[in-house]
Amino acid sequence: MRYKFVILVFLLFWGGMIARLYHVSIKSNFYYEGLAKDNIERKRFIKPVRGEISDINGNLLAMNQIGFSILLKPHLKQTNQKLIAVVDKLVETFPDLNKTIMLKVYKKHNSPYNHKFIKVVDFIHYPNMMGAYPKLSILPEIKIEAETKRYYPYGKYAAHIVGYTGRSNKKENLKDPVVNEVGKVGKSGLERYYNKVLEGDLGYVVSKVTATNKAIEVLEKVPPKDNKNIQLNVDINLQKMIYERFKESKEVGVAIVMRTNGEIVSAVSYPSYDPNLFVGGISTKDWRALQDNLAHPFTNKFIHGTYPPGSTIKMGMALAFSKSLAGVLDTPEHCGGYITLGKSKHKFRCWASWGHGTVRLRRAIRESCDVYFYNKSLKVGIDAMAKHLRSFGLGVKTGVDLPREYNGVIPDKAWKMKRYKQAWYMGETVISAIGQGYDLVTPLQVARYTALLATSKLVTPRMAKVIDDNVTHPT
Structure with missing residues (x-):
């Protein structure tokens, strides 16, 4: 018994010695070999040149x-x-x-x-x-x-489309190795949306160095992948012309020119700002001037501005009626200048206080008769109306290739309960039917919805036409 115990102790001792010898002589060799390699080799990254952005005619918008x-x-x-x-x-x-x-x-x-x-x-x-x-x-x-x-050669004319670059922060550096090396990142507009394309890929040089960190031999060199350019559908000359018309009128506004396939030829948000102010870091004085301007030049109004659609919604509303209740558009409505609901004396007025008389759909749209839509909405209900209006692209993101697009609001009963913890009233259905009340849409949603009315296709708006030599196709 003692003999077996001695043998067991002997085997355990030498087994541990052999395991330790393996770890020191073989396994640790890889670790120390890595350390030695780090001491004799240095890797230096080569920054790529950021891609340029041009308009449909080749005019440089970002260089x-x-x-x-x-x-x-x-x-x-x-x-x-x-x-x-x-x-x-x-x-x-x-x-x-x-x-x-x-x-x-x-x-x-x-x-x-x-x-x-x-x-x-x-x-x-x-x-x-x-x-x-x-x-x-x-x-x-x-x-x-x-x-x-x-x-940005065209400055304020294309600021809300192109956007700008600025110094990166710690969070942005951690997310992207290229940004970490370059120290710049797209902050808004296409510069932000297509940052991964425009920034390119890092190159690097691996060199053998001396103890004083002096390079004595290049072991490996990989060039950066840069100049990944983007060409837009936008025509900057048209963009400038529309902007100047706004300037002459001294009115704040938005104008969008979009082909029925979704290609955006021009999108002006007036007034605008000079993106070159942000490239090296904007001064406190310039930033305060932008923030204090009541016309909000820093706001991209065609995707960040939400407004009541008003009578522009009536064509879509008629479609929503027809899809919700068969035959509802076949009967005319009588417009006496207003309607009342239940025992309430409140009058929901038509814009024509004298009334339109007997009105059918075509005339209701041509003359924008509010009462016609009031009455039809009460037959259909807000939930059915909202469901179809969203399917027409209102109150939902368009999918345009710009960052932080707003949804807007096409309300229904569930939305109001979630937002305000209140029940829905019939009077709210009535005013929603003419694009007022809680209804809020972006100008780009209206442009997309207009293309749907013209072609029966709900397209995705696109700014970019060619991305790094790859042509985009309308969807």
Whole structure:
């Protein structure tokens, strides 16, 4: 028995020794080999050039200006005279630069754990840098890199369509490795919606380096995939003409020109703003001016503005009546200028106070008789009306290739109970029948609905025609 126990202890001891030897000599080898590789190899990403956006005729709506950014060597202390001297040199060379801001940015990103050069100047235009480049590039504390800056040649005319790019935040950096390297991301409009296309794909260079981090050999190089361009259905000349007409009239408004297949030729939200203000970071003064403007130039009114559709809804309402109750449109209605409901003395008036007399559908639409639609709505009911109006594209997103589109509201009994915890009243059915009350739609929904009336097809509106050489097809 003792003999067996000794044998068991012996086997367990040497089994543990063999397992440990395997871990140290073989399995750990992969771990330490990885560490050694990290110590001799460095991977540097190559930023792609953001794709351009053009109109149907090839006019550039979003392009890239060529220039340079300036970076400073890390681990230069604030009290170090060398840091101050280098910053003073930059201010002497480019008087528009702000010394205080550069030092603040440097201090924010400088730490014992950061071994990368710190960007203190985002962009210097190409002509301005050419004369200064020989003097600055020889300084070991300065690094100059090629850089691009987004520019919108047509400014306010296409701002609500194209949108703009801006500095990325931490959340955006974590979600997208390209954004993390580039530091810029689409913030609104097509720039945001098609950001994944426009930003391209990172390239990289893997180099063998010395102990002092000096590259001695390129082991692998993969170029970036960039210049993924987008061409729109939009005609910028038509866009400008419509915008200027709004300007002459001094009226706030929206105008949409859309083909019946969904291709958007023009979409103007007036007034607008200059997207170039946001590219390098908008000033507090300019931001307040936009926010304090009662005409709301920053609001994209054709997808973010919701308005009562009014009498534009009447054609769709007639279709909803016919689909809800067979034969309901066959009988005429009498318009005496108003109707009342039950014992209430409240009058739901027609716009024609004298009344239209006996009215059938065609005349009701031609002369926009409110009473005709009042009476028909009471026969059909709000739930059936709402169901069909939504199927016509009202009160639902159109699916246009722009971000954050609003739904609007086509109400029914369930909607009101959920929203207000209240029952539905007959009087609310009556005013909904003429596009008022709770009814709210976007101008683009009305354009889509109009195309449905003309073609019997509910299309998806599209801004983009060609995306990275791939032609889009109307749906």
